[in-house]
Amino acid sequence: MNNSNLFWVFILALWPWASCFSQQETIETVRGPIEVSALGFSLTHEHVMSNFGKPQGSTSVYDEESLFKQVLPYLKRLKSLGVDAIFDCTTAYFGRRIDLLKKISEQTDINIITNTGFYGGANDKYIPQLAYRKQAAEIAEIWINEFENGIEGTSVRPGFIKLAFDSGTPSEIDLKLFEAGVLTHLKTGLTLAVHTGENIEAAKSEMHLLEKNNVHPSAWVWVHANKVTEDKPLLDAAKKGVWISLDGVNETNYKNYAQRIQNFKKKQLLNQLLLSHDGNGFPAGGTIRSFDAIVKFLIPELIALGFTPKEIDLLTKENPQKAFLPSIKLIRDKN
Template identity: 50%
Template structure:
């Protein structure tokens, strides 16, 4: 069976591929913009962006579409923190907490309104952590059906919020891609092809899984420039990262913290030498409201890493590329075909 043709038929049958269809019109209208929890902004408005953080998460808890946060406690902890990182130079951040492990887009919207930080939320499912945050329906449905669910969020907004996702977040376990992880990644590629949303895939120190993801993108007719190798800083051999960047993928060095800065700077020097700084994204993978455990701050980039990079000879233009231009380019809605 030609699954691509079956999918096209299914899309057409529900009106999604017709030129007059809402989704096709939407994709045209939305191209060139970035979507935050407060609505569309221009790429310029994104400013200095942290590309992988968690404002809050229920990670470690049971999977649940509606996380039961203590709202008052969350606000009193997170709002001052967001105001602090804004004062350090952060204009925007991408929240990588997916549905079923703590995504709460209305909460993100209130926090964004009150802090002045643009927040981008996501569609997609988290297939790492041995699949414990993957909803039951994803095991039963095929990639196309899952993509249609994510595209519905893009088209109509998340639940009744009218808030649309600004990227697609998926995650894979260690080793070669499992059946469910492969399916979720393929669903992400299909969703990109229809929406132009960036695909960020939690991959870590797993070059083989990254290679498989690039293969799936090719099968689905999607350019590597639509894809982020998330937690690439965990990969112990930088040559794999250089290779992925050379193929056009985004390499996310997102574990910035005091203890990691030397490693990050060494990686950045390798990318600079290869003329590939334009493929790198930087962030902390912080969490200002984790379920239990200590807060993971997301400020070391501003307080420690950028000054250190300047000392090490990185120009203001290069720092601007890493913290402003690259995130702008990555998150701007644009269907990127292979």
């Protein structure tokens, strides 16, 4: 065998390893996959736009001219303030529009990560009828198909799973959707971002269902965890590996957030926190619910409290990368 043949034998032997490695290190954006390490400064729970509040049948319709006029300059300004990526939490049936997100991302150069899943909050207003008829595994098939083949005939694939619980004892449908989400995770490695808020009972059900399916708590983001008034349940969950999303930052409450983040720092749990605003660039055509308070107010406040640049990077760059890197997270190997 000459040297050139040897070279090719070597390359072919490495190929499966190389492709396996690259699969694990990329995340899907609306402009295609990127290296997770290229995400940069990320806001993990925002809405570029949504039609929340409108009837389910009309949520995919936007006044596109007004939308672009409002959202494009706003996102360009965010980009100039240092925001590189936005996880868009608007699901199908309340306003997800892949084609519009793609245009907005292209024109602002902000990476936008879209989602698969159905939104079980808002008293189930945005759950499609088909979800009631189908089994969890059949619903999971729809979401897995979006990941494997693209969303709505496009080549855009979701970067995470978005779900939600209503308040009170978890309903059958919300639990079924969560189970479908767990099955989707087991096939795709996508992280589950679940609107749970102050609903501790829902949080417990989620933990239980993850465990029942042998899925590690780090596959789950406790969305709107800031609504839990006591730190203890959040610190306990963080210790188990759950991602705690403090995602309601604005220009009036950022000092409370800074205090709360300090409490996580004291317990050495900064590595489980995600920060965002739950902002909205075009809420049912209305005025912007801002998502710039983290860069403008919270980070300067954290620096004033003695947070190091490394800790700020952990909160705004490293944690989002780790939380959303697609990988199937099991509690233990079952062999």
